[in-house]
Every structure is written in structure tokens, then in C-alpha cells.
Amino acid sequence: MKKILFISLILITLGSCTKIIELDLNDDENLKVVVDAQFSTFPTAHEIKLTQTANYFSGDAPLYLSGAIVTITDGINVYPFNEVAPGIYQTLPNVAAIPERNYTLNITHDGKTFTAQNYCDSVPELDSLVVEPFIKPGETEIDHYKIKISTQEKPGFGDYYAWKIYVNGTLKTDTITELNSTDDAFFPDGFYFNLFELTRRDDLNSGDTVMVAQHAISKETYDTYFAILMQTAFRGSIFDTPPANVPTNLSEGAVGLFTVTGEARRTVIVP
């Protein structure tokens, strides 16, 4: 897919010009609640962000929504979220989802209740994580580091994965464009990722702590990530897909996404 996108990017540069124009757009008459809810099998304090939509050209930072009642449940346990900052809601520390269960998110805000469901898939362990410096032939300086993983992809098709990279405890791939994700249809069934090059980074230094979090995401999460890319970062060519609203799993007209993922982590020190 990357190659195809690359080609269309080249084609645009060949014969087109762009210009920023002034345009009057209709206002959105009903502003919606935006949910960014991520829950996983890794024990930690999980976080949910509630914001509001705005008119397209509003130019302001998102408005955070306070005073909501937020819980996640698997039908047996209920995990409450407490507001720790305006619009930021957290669980207690060391809360973890249990794999292969369905989770329901409930949000009550301003008298309205929004719900969403997501299935928590199990995730394979990361058998190894290697960070390897790369020096271009004939040069002495390190050009970049290759981050390589080993893991056993689950048998059968229909599994989707995303990888997040943390450096010294800070999430570096916190946006959709930086996030690595894949569909196992691109690999043979039950493929063993043997020191597979996941990504390259040029912002690492010797002694840094690199952590990779491997997430088993659901198909709807993968499709939504892909749709977001096609509707935002990958626009601007004459081969654009038609504009369409990004799918959401939230009810009652809210937008955003509720994801529950199996998560496996591994840490390594940059040599």
C-alpha cells in the first residue's frame, strides 16, 4: 500500500499546483462529543479524553468537556474513570482489560448517554526487541537506528496489529500518521516476525530506553485508522478517495473511537 501511495504522491508533484483559497463553509448546527478512549490488557492508569467538535475553520484548540460520568465494563467488572484534569478521565493505577472479552464504554454528559463496544483481542508476546545503529557505507556518523522485533503472528487471518514506541517513557508515536499498524493479510499465515524491521528512528541516543508496545487491535479500529489517514494525511492528489465521514463506534451521534487492545510491551537500552 505504501508504494501505491508513494506513486500517487509523485504523480501529483508532476503536474499540479496548489493555492490556499478563502471559502465560506456552512456551520455545523449541532456540535458533537468527541471520544478518544483507549483501554488495554497492560496494567496501568488508562485514560479517556472528551472534547467537542467545532466549525471547520474555527481555528481554536479543542474544547475539553468536564463533568462527565465515564465507566468501562465487561459485564462482570466495572472500571470507573475519574476526571483528573478538564476533559481527561483516568482509571485507578494497575487496571487491565482481560483478553477475549467484549467491553462497553458508557459516558454520560450533559444529560445524554453515549456508549461504544469493542472486543479485546489477545496479543502475542514480543520475543525480542533490538535497536541497531545504522552507519551509511563510507561514513562514520550514525545515520539512524533500526528497531527490530521478533514475534509470532497469530494463526489464521483477520488479525490486526499496531505498535507504539516510547522513548525514555514518552510516547513518540502518539499520532495516527506516526503509528505503525498492519493487517495480517499482507503476511503468510502464522508468519514468524524474526528480527523484523518495524521502523527507523533518527532521534535516539546511546543509553536511551526504548519501549515497544504491541497492540492487537480490532478490524474496526484498523479500518478507522486507515480511513483517518485517507481523509487527512493522504489527501491532496488527483487520485484522492471521495470525502466521507470517518467511522465511529460511538452511539448517539458522538464521534471518535473506543479501542480495547491486547498489549504486550518490551524494553531495551539503545547501545
Add this chain to the structure above:
Amino acid sequence: MDNRFYFKTMIYKYFFIFFILISFQNISFSQKYTISGNLTDANNGEALIGATIKIIEESKGTVTNLYGFYSLTLEKGIYNVEFSYIGYETIRQEIALNNDLRIDLELKESSKVMTEVVVEGKYSSTNVESMDMSKDELKIEQIKKIPALMGEIDVIKAIQLLPGVQTIGEGGSGFFVRGGGADQNLILLDEANVYNASHLMGFFSVFNPDAVKNVELYKGGIPAQYGGRLSSVLDIRMKDGNMKKFEAEGGIGTITSRLTLSFPIKKDKGSFMIAGRRNYADIFLPLAPSQDLKTAQLYFYDANIKGNYNINDKNRIFLSGYFGRDVFSLANQFRMNWGNGTGTLRWNHIFSNKLFLNSTIVYSNYDYLLGTPQGGDENGDTFTWLSNIKDYYIKEDFNYYLNPNNSIKFGIQSAYHSISPGRIEFNVDGLENEISNPNTNSLEHGIYVSNEQKFTTRFSALYGLRYSLFQNIGEGKVYEYDSDFNPVDTNFYGKGEIYQNYGGFEPRLGLKFTLNESSSLKASYNRTQQFIQLASNTTASSPLDVWFSSSPNVGPQRADQVAIGYFSNYLKDTLETSVELYYKKMYNTVDFKDHAQLLLNQYLEGELRIGNSYSYGAEFLIKKNKGKLSGWLSYTYSRVFRIIPEINDGIKYPANYDQPHNLSVVTSYAFNDRMSLSLNFVYNTGRAVTMPVGRYSYMGSIIPIYSRRNAERLPDYHRMDVSFSLKGKNYGTKRFRSEWVFSIYNLYNRANAYTINFKENPDVPNETQAEMLYLFKIVPSITYNFKF
């Protein structure tokens, strides 16, 4: 219901009507004889298509068919017969008809371009008299006068200037006829299906103007011999080649050069033509900012060949072919190429002076390849993606000239289509894999009969019936989908097994009522069916075409169109005018769900959403063919809407090519024999698009919230082009003729919106902006043409 029984009764019913109509004519016992023959160009032996043969004494006549053949049956007697063709000198002969006559004639081109052709007599081939409506015919000489992008004369760009024909996007080769999609046009080059008529993303079309003789476009009243596409037929005929002498024609343009050679194999018996074009669009790439682009390749080439031979006066064979390729590569990173190939073998056989048969065998192929260079890219990774669609056709088309009041056409056709939607092989980082989508094969058959009948001197009708049958044939793999369009089951079919049939009658009807010598009223109705369509949801003519056929999951598309028209001519046919109104209802219209993935998706059918659509419009045309000033002015008002239950909440929405107002002005002024100036102007309403109303932030992206589908419009499009042609001294008398053409595309340098993208301002957080993409501003070019 028993389908076979239904089929039989329908056949009987229609054929009964047909024979009743034919027998409804004056029964005459007097002796009748037939004049028949071929009309050709005296200069090069090319068959003249649509030339007029008229009997001065009676208001009777006929026109030559696509191979220059005519036949006219009259009572014994002495007649003055006139043979004429626009731009050619008329020949008048007195003929004593007391036995069957064969008259083959050569017409000479009028020596001066500006000479007015005097049309006398009652029968003429003008738009008022002819049965045709919703049909446009362009001669290549007219097309060559129109100013073109980078000086590249283009058949498809020319037809986009006709009423009822629209285009979206700057310089695209796609065209939309009366609310039909770009894949609903049957594009035929010497009877071979051309699946992708675009070079270089559609900025140029695949037809080399030097190899083309005649272009006909049917927007409605589609004759029964054509089937398989819903909205239009674009029938392009290549030149046969010079029967008299060696001839070379060519040109050197800003980005393309071309050369055509044609010569007799045996004088007046057979000829051969070969035409080639090579584009060098990459000539400007060294100026590109990035190193990758400096070493890139980007060009196309194409070749047309045609040979024909008159075995005797009853048999003639033609062999023609086209091959074209676009090539794009970036040194050691990737390559891509795509193109069409077609081959047509035809045999004209004259059984009798009344019965003409053309047998055709056609091969057509479109394929594309995309991937890393041979041997892998700079990292040693390899990746190739191949896809193609192939057609084999066999056709038998008869023309039977029963008498001057009835010309009957009938025939049968069969086709085999094979679609290979895509096969990917890759070896990236040592990971080797192959992904391929199953091939689909199908058969498509047609049988038709039609008659053009003159009931009275004022009233004529063209009525016909076609039956089309489509069959999916194994080996095949078909997924079953549930009500949410998720695949739930797979069915396999063995080789040669027919697992789905779709058939249906397609009645065609045209009526003409002559009001007076210079005006007539016409009406038409046609039903058409389409079994193979293109999955495309982008604006540009992408080379990555995904064709898919009707199947157990996808029913055939069907359209019913009615049109009425008023045709009137002024100043001795110098000015032709027409007004046409149409309404078209289309069933099983295919659109795509939001976020549809069309490329390499084996569950493509699950991405389709099927509904109905309708379009209507009014088309106005004023055309001046003769005199120093020639050209046309056309205005079209048209709308097209779709209603698809799962799209836009089932609320009707305009198609993305809906453009209510369309105006084209095409003019050319000849100062003298050497100098002429051409100018055209186009204006149309911006196409329907979807625009955001709101936005939100999610994981670092500002995501737009959209309005209803296609509820907004791009800014209006308008553009003016000019060209000036200067011919060499004594043009027309010397053997070596040369011409300079200076042209300017987009004269007043307007930036017309191709798309508008909504994106984040990279410099200011939280700020979003509208960015307009436009393709060509002012483009000057020079072309040098020669002929000897």
C-alpha cells in the same frame, strides 16, 4: 415464470410487429433495379462515410455506410443522380436504369477550403433530413482546427465540446454523456473496444489524429447494432491508407512528435497505413526540484497500423491494429506502464447489390504493470502488480437495402471477456508473498434487427430490437454476502460452467417528422444494458482500472432514454440549429460505500451499493459549417441524481459529475488559404462535491465532518484557448505541404479548481485551510505539421 416461454412470446411479438411494418408499403408491380457501389476520395482512395446519393427527380436518396457502400433500388427509368459529400465536389450523372448497375465513384476534394458547397435538390444529408438525432459527427479536419492543450490535437477533447457531453477535471479524457458515467461510453476504434482512452492520466487521449478518419458519437437513439454500454457510443474509424500514391504526414510538437506513412499495396486495390507517436513529457523533468524526478522517465508512445485489400468488387478485407503504452519510472525505485492493444480483422462481402455483410473478429486488451524495476529496487526488494482485461469478439453485421424506403440492418455478435483484476508478487525484507484476486470470465451475446423506413415523404422511422445475453462462465469463485455486505460463503464453479445468465430485450426507436424543407421534429427512445463496468471513485483517469462484470451479486445496469428534438436550418443549410430534450432513467446504478477500497480487493462486490439514477437536460446547438467563419455554439442544461438506499441515508444526491450549466463556443476564422485563427471558450458550473462543516481532533489529526454527499460545488470552470495556423506558400498546389500552429491553452491564465482539499495549516496549530489544486494555467505551444 418460465423464462423460455416468456422469451419466445416476446420474440414472436416483436418480430411480428417488425414484419407488419415492413410490409406496410406501396406494393408496386413495376420492374425495379438497383444501383449500388462504393464512393471513395479521388485523392487517396479512402472510403467516404455518410456521403449522399440522391435522385433529383424524386425526393429519394441514401447515404454510404461505414465502408463507403451504398445501394438504392428504383423503378426502371432515367434519373439524374447526384453524389455529394461535404467538402467535396458533387458529381451529377444521368443514369438510364434498365438493369442493375454498379457505380463506383471517386469524389474530389473542393480545392478551396472556403468554397461554399451549394446544396440543391430536395434530398440532403443535413441534420434536418437525416434520421439521426442525439448524434454528432466530427471529421478529423474539424477536430484539427480546435486549439488544444500543448498543441496536441485530441479527438476526445473535441467531443467534450459538444452539447450533452461533459468532462470533470482539467484536461481529463473521461467524458460523461447525458448523466451517464465515464465507463458507460462504448469507445470503439475500428470496432475494437478501447478500455482506457487515456494517456498520461488523461491529459491526452489514445487516438492519434493523423490515423483517424471519422468520429461518430451517439448520445441517444443508439442504433440496435451497438450494445453493452448504457450511455453513448463513440465510434472512431481509422484511415484506410492511401490507395493512389505514397503519402507521409507528421508533426513535431512541443511534447509529442508523430509520423504517418501510407501507400498502395497495389494501386486502387489495396493500401497500407502505419502511424506512430512518441511523447516526451519527461523533457521538462530535469528542471524538477528533486533528484528523483530529474532521472525519472515519463512518456507514451502509440502505433496504428491498417491494411486493406479489394480482392474483387464483392470482397474486401481490412486488418487494423492499435498498440499504445505509457511508461513511467523513477531510477531504481519503481516503474509503471500501461496501455491498450487492439486488433481487428474485417471482411466486407457484397452478396448482391442489396445485401452487404461485414464480418469482424476483434481482440482487445488493456493491462497495467506497477512495481519495482526489474531485479529489484535499491534495497533489493521486488514488487510487481499486474492486471488486465481481455476481449475477443466476433460479429456479423448485415445491411439489406430492401428498397428506397426500407434499409434493414441485422446481425449477431458474441464476445468473451476475461478480467484479471490484479496479481501482486512481492519480496520485501526477505518476505515473499503473492496476493491475487480470482479472474472472472464471461460471455456476452447480442442479436439485433432494425429498419429505417420512410412511411411518407414527411414521416420516417428507425425501429429496431436487440436482445443481449450475458453469461458468467467458470472457472470462477463467487462470494456470497449477507445483508451487511460481509462475505459469508464462497461458491466455486468449474471450467466452462455457466453460473449466471442475464438477458433482456433492448427496443430502439427513432421517429422523424419533416415540417418543411428546413425543419423537422424528431423523437427517440432507447433501452440499453451494460454488463461490465469500472470501479472508480477518483476524479482523474487513473491507469489502475478495476473492471468488474455482472455476477450473481451484481445485476446488469439498464437505462431507458426518451428524447425529442427540433432541427432547423437557415441560409441554405449554412446554419444548422437543434434543440433536444431528454430524460433518462437508469437502473442498477453502481456507487461505492464510504471508504470503499477498490484496488486489489477480492471482496469488491461488498463495497458496491446499488440503486437507481435519473438525468434530464436540454441541449441547444448552433453550427456553421461553411464560409470563412465556422464552428459551433452549444449550451446544455442538465442534471443527474442518484438514489441508493445505503448511501446518503437513501436521500437523492447529485452525481459528482453533475454540472447544470455547460457552454462551449468553438470558432475558426480563415483569413485566406494560408492563415486561420481558432478560438474556443468553455464555461461550466463547478461539479458537485462534498465539503466539511465541522471538525474534531483525534490522535493528533484534525478530522473533518462532512455535509451530505455532493451537497456543495467547486467554483465554476471557464477557460479560453486560441490557436493560429500558418500554412506554407502555395499550400494545396505543391506536393510538400507544411503548417505552423501556434496555440495558447487557458489564454487568460485562470486557475480552475481541480479539487479542493481541506487540511491542517502546517505552521499554525489548530488552524485548518482550504487548498485548491489546479493543473494548467496558461500553456503556450508550437507545432509544425507536414504532409507530402
